[in-house]
Amino acid sequence: LRSWRKVIVNPQARADQGKLASLLLRKITELADHPLRLMEVCGTHTIAIFRAGIRSLLTDAVELISGPGCPVCVTPAGEIDRAIAVSRRTGVILATFGDLMRVPGSSSSLQQERATGSDIRVILSPLDAVQIAQENPDRAVVFFAVGFETTSPAIAAAVQEARRRGLANFYLLSSQRLVPPAIQALLSAGKATIDGFILPGHVSVIIGQAPYLFIAEEFGIPGVITGFEPLDILEGIYMLLRQKKEGRAGIEIQYSRAVKEEGNQRARAIMGEVFAPADACWRGLGMIPKSGLMLREEFAPVDVSKAFDLPYADAGDPPGCQCGEVLQGLRRPPDCPLFGTRCTPEAPIGACMVSSEGSCAAYYRYGGFHAG
Amino acid sequence: MCLGIPGKIVSLTPTGLAEVDFSGVRREVSLMLCPEARVGDYVLVHVGFAIQRLDPEEALETLKLFEELEESYRESTSEG
Numbered sequence: 001l002r003s004w005r006k007v008i009v010n011p012q013a014r015a016d017q018g019k020l021a022s023l024l025l026r027k028i029t030e031l032a033d034h035p036l037r038l039m040e041v042c043g044t045h046t047i048a049i050f051r052a053g054i055r056s057l058l059t060d061a062v063e064l065i066s067g068p069g070c071p072v073c074v075t076p077a078g079e080i081d082r083a084i085a086v087s088r089r090t091g092v093i094l095a096t097f098g099d100l101m102r103v104p105g106s107s108s109s110l111q112q113e114r115a116t117g118s119d120i121r122v123i124l125s126p127l128d129a130v131q132i133a134q135e136n137p138d139r140a141v142v143f144f145a146v147g148f149e150t151t152s153p154a155i156a157a158a159v160q161e162a163r164r165r166g167l168a169n170f171y172l173l174s175s176q177r178l179v180p181p182a183i184q185a186l187l188s189a190g191k192a193t194i195d196g197f198i199l200p201g202h203v204s205v206i207i208g209q210a211p212y213l214f215i216a217e218e219f220g221i222p223g224v225i226t227g228f229e230p231l232d233i234l235e236g237i238y239m240l241l242r243q244k245k246e247g248r249a250g251i252e253i254q255y256s257r258a259v260k261e262e263g264n265q266r267a268r269a270i271m272g273e274v275f276a277p278a279d280a281c282w283r284g285l286g287m288i289p290k291s292g293l294m295l296r297e298e299f300a301p302v303d304v305s306k307a308f309d310l311p312y313a314d315a316g317d318p319p320g321c322q323c324g325e326v327l328q329g330l331r332r333p334p335d336c337p338l339f340g341t342r343c344t345p346e347a348p349i350g351a352c353m354v355s356s357e358g359s360c361a362a363y364y365r366y367g368g369f370h371a372g
Numbered sequence: 373m374c375l376g377i378p379g380k381i382v383s384l385t386p387t388g389l390a391e392v393d394f395s396g397v398r399r400e401v402s403l404m405l406c407p408e409a410r411v412g413d414y415v416l417v418h419v420g421f422a423i424q425r426l427d428p429e430e431a432l433e434t435l436k437l438f439e440e441l442e443e444s445y446r447e448s449t450s451e452g
Contacts, residue, residue, distance in 0.1 A: 011434040020438055023445050044374050071373045097419075099373055125420025127402065147419075150374040154421040157404045202374040205416060205424045228376075235437075256430040258376070258416050264424055267405040357373065 010229050011257065017231060024234040025057055031241035032061035037193055038240060039329050041179060042200035043070030043357030044228055050366035052230035062237065065192075065329040066359035068182050069200055071146045072099045073327060073351045073358045074282045077315035079175045080105035083144040086173065086308055087118040093136060095129040096144040098122040102354050106315035110144075126151075126158030133162060133170040142304050144173045150202040152176050152293060153267035156274035159295070159302055171304040174293060177280055179203050180211040181291035185282075187219050192329040196240035197223035198233070201255040206271075208263025209251050216249040227255035274299055283317065283351060284324030323350035326359055333363040340364060376416040378426055381409055392417060 040046055046066045049055060055064055068074050080103050087094040087110065094110070101111040101122065114120040119139075123129055129143035145155045155176065162170035179200060186192060199212055204225040215223050222243040226236030236254045243249060253259050273296070280292025295303045304310060317324060320338050325331035333339050333352065343349040345361050352358035379392040379401075389400040392415065401415070406422040409415050415422035 011431040011438075020442070023441055026445070027441070042374060069374075097373070127420055146373070148374060150376070150418055150423070153405050153423070154402075154419045157402065157421065200374060202376045202416070202418065202423070205376065231438075235434075257427050257434060258424050260424075260427075264405065266407065267423060270405065355373075 020231055021057070021234060024231065024238050025059075028062065028234070028238050028241055029059040031238070031245050032059050035061050035063065036195040036241070036244065037063045037065055037329075038196045038198055038237065039065050039067045039192075039194045040198040041067040041069040041183065042198075042203065043073065043355065043359075044202065045198055045200065045226065045233065046070070046359050046362050047357050048228045048230065049233060050362045052233070053366075054230065054233060055367075058237070062241075064198075065194075065332075066326070066362075067329055068186065068282060068285060068327040069148070069179065070352070070355050070357045070359075071148055071151075071177060072103055072355035073323065074177060074182075074284065075100070075103065075146055075175055075351065076281050076283045077104065077106050077317070078281070078313055080109070081107075081315055082310050082312060083110060083142075083173055084108055084113050086142050086304060086310060087113055087120055089140075089308065091139050092119070093132060093139050093141045094118065094120045094144055095123045095132055095141060096120070097124075097146060099355055099357075100144065100146055102348065103351050104318065104348065104354070126155050127161060130158050130162045130165065130167065130170060133167045134165060137169060140169050140171060140307075142171045142173055144175065146175045148177055148179050148200075148203050149206045149271075150200075152275065153206060153264070153271045156271045159274050159299055160270065162302070163299075168301075170302060171307055172295060172302050173304040173310075174275070174295065176275070176293040177282065178277065178291050178293070180207070180214075181288050182282060182285060183212070183215060185285055185288045185291070186328060187215070187221070189328070194221060194329065195244065196221060198236050198240070199223045199225045199251070201225060201227045201232075201259060204253075204255070204259045204263065206264050206267050208259070209253060209261045212251045216251050220249045222249040223251045225251070225253045225255055225259050227258065281314070282327075284327035318349050321350040323352045323360070326350075326352050333360040334367070336360070374418070376418045376423065378414055378416055381411050381413050381415060381422075383411060390415075390422065392422070
C-alpha cells in the first residue's frame with residue numbers, strides 16, 4: 001500500500017496503474033461499437049491527454065477533440081491590445097499571469113512591450129498584484145486578469161483584499177470568461193458533431209454540476225466532470241461511453257474527490273459580490289451573451305476602463321490563422337495551413353500555439369506532427 | 373491555466389494564511405475561498421488560494437470503483 005497522501009491525491013496510484021489503464025481501455029473498446037467524437041473542453045485536459053499518450057491508446061472509434069477551454073487561447077487580440085495600451089501609460093505597472101506574455105495582439109505582445117521598457121510583471125497569484133500595489137503607492141498597478149470560473153473567485157478575493165487594505169492605486173482589467181455559456185453557444189451553433197463532453201474538473205470545483213445540466217436536457221448529450229490524472233481521464237471516457245451504450249444522457253461526476261454537486265458556494269459568493277455576468281467576445285466564437293464578468297457598480301473605481309480612457313477595438317485574427325475553427329472543434333490543428341510551418345511554439349501566430357495548453361501547441365509538441 | 377495542485381495544510385500563520393506542503397515544497401496559501409479547511413486536510417490549490425478540501429471518502433470510493441472493475445474483468449475472463 002502507498003501512503004494515505006497518494007490515496008487522496010491520486011487514488012489510482014495505489015493500484016497497478018498500467019493494469020487499470022489496460023482494463024479501462026478494454027472496456028472502452030468494448031463499448032465503442034460505433035465512431036464517437038468526445039470534446040475535452042479544458043486546456044488542462046488537452047495537455048494531460050497528450051502527455052499520457054491517451055489519443056494513441058484509444059480505439060480508433062473514439063475521437064477526442066479539443067474545445068474552447070483555454071483562457072489564453074480564447075482571449076481576443078483586441079483585449080491584448082488594450083492591456084498593451086494601458087501598460088504604455090506613464091506610471092503604470094501591469095501585472096499578469098505568465099501565460100499571457102507571448103500572446104500576440106494585433107501588432108505586439110506583452111513580452112515585446114516589456115523588452116522595450118514597459119513595467120510588466122508576471123505574477124503567480126492575484127494577491128501578488130495587491131502586494132505590488134501596496135509596495136508602489138505612487139504607481140497605478142493594473143492587474144490584467146484572465147481566467148475561467150476556477151480563477152475568478154481568487155481574482156474577486158484580490159479585489160476585496162485591495163479594498164480592505166485601502167489601496168487606491170489597484171486596478172483591474174477584467175478579461176474573464178465563463179465556460180457553460182461557451183458550451184451553450186457551441187451547441188446552439190450546431191456546426192460541430194459532439195457525442196459527449198469531458199467536462200473541466202477545476203472549473204467544476206467552483207460551479208458544481210447544475211450549470212451543465214442543459215447539455216443533457218436540451219441537447220441530449222452526456223457529460224462527465226473529470227479529473228486530470230491519466231486514469232481519471234480514461235474513467236471519464238468510460239463513463240461517457242457507458243451512458244451512450246445505455247442510451248442515457250446525464251451529467252456525472254468522475255472527479256468526486258474534488259468536485260461536489262453544489263460546487264464551492266463560498267467561492268461563488270465572493271465572485272458574485274465583486275462581479276456580475278456580462279457579454280464577452282471569444283476568439284473564434286465571437287460575442288457570447290453573459291459569458292464574461294464585469295465589476296459590480298460598487299467596485300467601479302477599480303475598473304481600469306473607467307479610470308483610464310481605454311477604447312476596445314476588435315482586432316480580428318491574424319491572416320490565415322484557423323484558431324477560431326480549432327477552438328470550436330471544427331478543424332484539427334494539423335489541418336491549418338500555418339501549423340508547424342509559419343506557426344510554431346517558438347514563433348506563434350495564433351493563440352492556440354502560444355499557450356502550452358492550446359491544442360495547436362499540444363499537437364505540435366506531442367502529436368508527432370512536426371514539419372519537415 | 374486551471375491547474376490545481378493538491379497539498380497538505382501543515383500549519384496556520386498568524387496572518388491568517390495556511391502553510392501548505394506540496395510534496396516537500398512549502399508555500400503560504402489563502403483560505404479565503406475554503407475557510408472550513410483545517411490543519412491536516414488535503415486541499416486543492418489554485419493561484420495561491422485553496423479552492424476545495426479533497427474528500428478522503430470520495431477518494432476511497434474511486435478506489436473501490438477500480439476494484440469492482442478489476443473484479444468484473446476477472447469474472448468475465450474466467451467465464452469466457
